[in-house]
């Protein structure tokens with residue numbers, strides 16, 4: 001069953017008339033005319049929907065934290081920063097079906113009593129921004145947004161805020177700072193956004209995919225939603241498959257599908273029939289796993305039990321030719337570049353890790369560097385101000401855990417034992433690319 | 436050197452740009468929220484963030500100049516120095532790297548005769564490497580202005596460079 005991609009193949013679903021013909025905005029109309037805000041939150045809570053942005057926090061619970069006091073201004077911020085390496089679902093959700101997101105946002109606003117909402121879109125996404133802008137105008141013109149929507153006394157305004165290239169702004173408190181017009185560094189919590197978010201007001205922050213599920217849950221009910229996925233991770237998940245596979249792309253599948261089915265049935269297997277070396281199931285911020293975990297169910301609990309995380313479901317596949325040190329160095333450089341520099345363990349540690357990995361890859365590494373990498377990663381993990389620090393440790397710790405021998409070979413043989421560009425090569429022209 | 440966007444000295448923003456900034460300012464519950472959109476307006480007009488442009492943003496949004504600079508320097512999409520007419524942002528993050536992004540960067544670098552971070556003498560192209568563009572399913576990927584180029588090969592890159600050159604001439 002497809003939920004957020006249900007209409008993916010409907011031509012022109014980005015146009016409001018087509019979206020209406022497919023039953024669009026019925027859920028919003030119902031929540032405005034026939035449902036009490038508490039009832040909306042109740043339905044979402046019962047559905048068991050959990051945040052698709054990475055942490056998996058129960059969405060209904062998040063909405064219920066917002067104070068009911070009608071004199072307080074409340075806000076919704078949709079997190080469309082999508083910068084986690086390996087993640088590319090929100091872009092497609094916005095490009096293909098912008099009204100689904102807008103409807104989900106408006107329902108959330110109605111539920112929490114927010115009159116204003118923002119979509120924080122990463123700066124590079126100029127095309128999705130255009131698509132959203134057009135869809136927003138259409139929704140305003142129909143009276144689904146703006147003053148007194150559906151001839152009620154509910155006002156809802158949605159505005160786009162464009163980021164400007166900073167991974168850290170996907171972290172919710174940094175996102176709020178960025179939107180507030182100060183440097184996009186994370187904030188100290190508490191207070192949590194539900195109490196003091198944007199403009200010091202109660203604020204819900206939800207990922208694009210999370211909100212895109214909402215209209216469907218209202219239309220079909222919590223039991224319908226729970227009929228797919230697992231007990232604790234209900235519904236579907238959009239898995240973004242990339243790297244060494246024959247058919248990379250977005251696959252919306254029930255939560256709990258196995259890694260094996262995702263790679264071999266859906267994504268067409270490992271590129272060019274090679275063997276699998278490792279896979280990273282939730283964006284580069286989660287620990288990598290190997291072949292022995294192929295039968296792990298891809299959901300919040302099972303991946304945690306297997307020593308990784310579902311994260312953003314940015315699923316990256318590495319084949320047997322891939323130099324693991326080089327892959328880890330690539331990720332380490334990402335975190336080094338994106339560290340905002342606010343706290344010492346992350347600012348300094350990410351730099352040291354890059355330096356040591358470069359030395360090992362280039363043949364200047366000493367055997368002691370491997371344990372030192374583990375030490376540095378452990379001293380960032382759990383000791384940094386925000387999740388980026390922990391994320392930077394994940395590739396290092398997991399790659400050394402699974403491939404320590406390969407690190408040792410690099411040191412012993414004074415450089416990378418893999419020849420040429422193997423594992424990092426251009427694929428044959430026209431080869432294997434898919435949706 | 437024929438850099439396309441020359442540094443403006445003491446020139447005010449156009450009336451049109453000022454209007455855009457004021458509109459943006461008034462669209463937010465708090466005027467400071469408009470600093471990022473305002474910086475984009477300046478960049479669109481001046482090709483980069485000029486001191487004068489940032490000064491005007493500070494005035495229009497009633498915030499300290501140093502705060503405007505603080506925001507501007509935080510992000511990778513604001514240019515503090517002049518750049519070429521086309522900024523080639525090649526993704527170098529893992530999914531693109533696994534499918535040959537580094538060879539593509541080398542190819543471009545050779546073809547254009549510049550290193551990463553440099554601009555061609557004719558002011559047409561700046562070559563940069565950037566982090567994950569959120570399109571990894573179509574790796575390797577490059578962004579030029581508002582356009583994503585996906586499933587790249589060296590041959591495709593050659594075609595893109597040629598068509599951008601033609602566009603610049605015509």
Ligand SMILES: Cc1cc2nc3c(=O)[nH]c(=O)nc-3n(C[C@H](O)[C@H](O)[C@H](O)COP(=O)(O)O)c2cc1C
Nearest residue numbers: 051052053079081082083170171172206207210387
């Ligand atoms: C370093 C870092 C980067 C993040 N980037 C994103 C992002 O790009 N998009 C996103 O939705 N959540 C991101 N998150 C998670 C958000 O902080 C937040 O948990 C999420 O947007 C909440 O929405 P949800 O409950 O709907 O998942 C990031 C977190 C961290 C620590």
Ligand code: SF4
Nearest residue numbers: 341342343346386389
């Ligand atoms: S952990 Fe890193 S990104 Fe997060 S606040 Fe500290 S320095 Fe900034």
Ligand code: FES
Nearest residue numbers: 526531567568571
């Ligand atoms: S890694 Fe290049 S677009 Fe994501």
